[in-house]
Amino acid sequence: xxxxxxxxxxxxxxxxxxxxxxxxxxxxxxxxxxxxxxxxxxxxxxxxxxxxxxxxxxxxxxxxxxxxxxxxxxxxxxxxxxxxxxxxxxxxxxxxxxxxxxxxxxxxxxxxxxxxxxxxxxxxxxxxxxxxxxxxxxxxxxxxxxxxxxxxxxxxxxxxxxxxxxxxxxxxxxxxxxxxxxxxxxxxxxxxxxxxxxxxxxxxxxxxxxxxxxxxxxxxxxxxxxxxxxxxxxxxxxxxxxxxxxxxxxxxxxxxxxxxxxxxxxxxxxxxxxxxxxxxxxxxxxxxxxxxxxxxxxxxxxxxxxxxxxxxxxxxxxxxxxxxxxxxxxxxxxxxxxxxxxxxxxxxxxxxxxxxxxxxxxxxxxxxxxxxxxxxxxxxxxxxxxxxxxxxxxxxxxxxxxxxxxxxxxxxxxxxxxxxxxxxxxxxxxxxxxxxxxxxxxxxxxxxxxxxxxxxxxxxxxxxxxxxxxxxxxxxxxxxxxxxxxxxxxxxxxxxxxxxxxxxxxxxxxxxxxxxx
Amino acid sequence: xxxxxxxxxxxxxxxxxxxxxxxxxxxxxxxxxxxxxxxxxxxxxxxxxxxxxxxxxxxxxxx
Ligand code: SF4
Ligand code: SF4
Numbered sequence: 023x024x025x026x027x028x029x030x031x032x033x034x035x036x037x038x039x040x041x042x043x044x045x046x047x048x049x050x051x052x053x054x055x056x057x058x059x060x061x062x063x064x065x066x067x068x069x070x071x072x073x074x075x076x077x078x079x080x081x082x083x084x085x086x087x088x089x090x091x092x093x094x095x096x097x098x099x100x101x102x103x104x105x106x107x108x109x110x111x112x113x114x115x116x117x118x119x120x121x122x123x124x125x126x127x128x129x130x131x132x133x134x135x136x137x138x139x140x141x142x143x144x145x146x147x148x149x150x151x152x153x154x155x156x157x158x159x160x161x162x163x164x165x166x167x168x169x170x171x172x173x174x175x176x177x178x179x180x181x182x183x184x185x186x187x188x189x190x191x192x193x194x195x196x197x198x199x200x201x202x203x204x205x206x207x208x209x210x211x212x213x214x215x216x217x218x219x220x221x222x223x224x225x226x227x228x229x230x231x232x233x234x235x236x237x238x239x240x241x242x243x244x245x246x247x248x249x250x251x252x253x254x255x256x257x258x259x260x261x262x263x264x265x266x267x268x269x270x271x272x273x274x275x276x277x278x279x280x281x282x283x284x285x286x287x288x289x290x291x292x293x294x295x296x297x298x299x300x301x302x303x304x305x306x307x308x309x310x311x312x313x314x315x316x317x318x319x320x321x322x323x324x325x326x327x328x329x330x331x332x333x334x335x336x337x338x339x340x341x342x343x344x345x346x347x348x349x350x351x352x353x354x355x356x357x358x359x360x361x362x363x364x365x366x367x368x369x370x371x372x373x374x375x376x377x378x379x380x381x382x383x384x385x386x387x388x389x390x391x392x393x394x395x396x397x398x399x400x401x402x403x404x405x406x407x408x409x410x411x412x413x414x415x416x417x418x419x420x421x422x423x424x425x426x427x428x429x430x431x432x433x434x435x436x437x438x439x440x441x442x443x444x445x446x447x448x449x450x451x452x453x454x455x456x457x458x459x460x461x462x463x464x465x466x467x468x469x470x471x472x473x474x475x476x477x478x479x480x481x482x483x484x485x486x487x488x489x490x491x492x493x494x495x496x497x498x499x500x501x502x503x504x505x506x507x508x509x510x511x512x513x514x515x516x517x518x519x520x521x522x523x524x525x526x527x528x529x530x531x532x533x534x535x536x537x538x539x
Numbered sequence: 540x541x542x543x544x545x546x547x548x549x550x551x552x553x554x555x556x557x558x559x560x561x562x563x564x565x566x567x568x569x570x571x572x573x574x575x576x577x578x579x580x581x582x583x584x585x586x587x588x589x590x591x592x593x594x595x596x597x598x599x600x601x602x
Contacts, residue, residue, distance in 0.1 A: 096550070096551070096552040096553055096554075097552045097553050097554035097557060097593075098552065098554065098595055099554070099593065101595060123551075152552055152554070152595075156554060156557075157553060157554055157556075157557035157558075158557055160557065222554075222558075222592055222593040225558070225585045225586070225589060225592070226585075226586060226587065226592060227587070227592040227593070
């Protein structure tokens, strides 16, 4: 059995090429104090305890722990204008789309097999590809029931649209499912009618305002019932420009007042090729700044989560890294009986605890230094970081499939999101179109931190006003960002650099599922 | 008097199977089929055929 490896080796520190065997290195993500990672300081300790090792909910945990979704729930009870369930393609990476549906028995086998291979595994979720509570939630609960017996140390969670939630709250509590995600896109049926053409409820298909009204009432009731039982609830909202963008502030208020602990605002993924109603009708998704404006406005409401990459419903591995191909049904059948042993995962968790404590101290020191030299008034800037995890700047510019965006200023360095890009160096030589795509994706950033970068892209970045920075190669992201900001603020004061305030960037559709070629 | 599933459009999601009051729908060789001997079009049980009302692909139709 694989045993505990140091974080650095897990994340491929010091390697520029994607490692072949390290379990969690292909795309990675790092950093620590991403908005909701502040932990005990601004979060109820009981809540923090529940979420601290949960990669979907704690922005700190998603760097160290893995979650896995099993696709046992293909049926759905509502139709959304951003979803087309007929479309099922393995190149796809929208939520709700999986290439392989599993029976509960297959799912259990898969989970146990993965748990033996990946000690970081801490969460098992059921999110679809339909709705986990449609069709009476039969497959979902059958899976959880077995799992609770066979692997009691794994956390369980589920995602739902909320329509059938109230009738299942007692069952959810009984299986000790302590995390539920509800997708709530509106609290006003007028808005809802533009998003949901129909729902199936109480043996009937409902349309228009009636449908949206029922859905809204069920969602609010379900949310209240869960929080009343002490079950953590996260709310996901899909931001649809012109339909619910400003309305999301009201959603944020409504869900916070009912006890949701996190509110995750995701951009609409809209592409005519997906065949969704929105895709076919030219409804666009938000730009990076539009998304950030809404997320910022909701900050201080229910805590916002920004690291979500809209993973596929069957994603395996650290968030953003899809190792699903290694665990297909055929391969799992071939594995025979899988023994279960939680020793490796326990040791790994202890190791992470120790590492986190050291990091918190060094970040606080770096921030204090900035406040001392720059003051507390300076405007924060955005920095794009090429990383494959471990909270370090450890990716080559040309190998990056995504950039992590940090906002850094006197208030500290905080993770605010991801930008997907095409790999600039795919196949060995950089190509100009891809580089333009990268520039568009990080156009609102002042600098890009990389482990290494070639002369050519380096020049294009500088011409576009984005400073390529490789002097922090392999260092921790947040400390480096603060050091850079200190230097930047001085240069800004001398008029050597110009502020990039007001720039916007393009959000790439599709989630990041870094498949190894 | 029975419904049928247009198999070319069916996504094999199983939503219809869970709703049928007469256990008329089952998975046969990888696709869902309706047993016409069991299907009552839901008459006397519900206002509308349940499979058709729930199907996301709108592929449950009168035979
Ligand atoms: S019409 Fe009613 S009885 Fe017939 S298959 Fe559909 S759900 Fe079952
Ligand atoms: S509900 Fe429709 S798509 Fe789903 S299995 Fe039944 S016939 Fe097929």
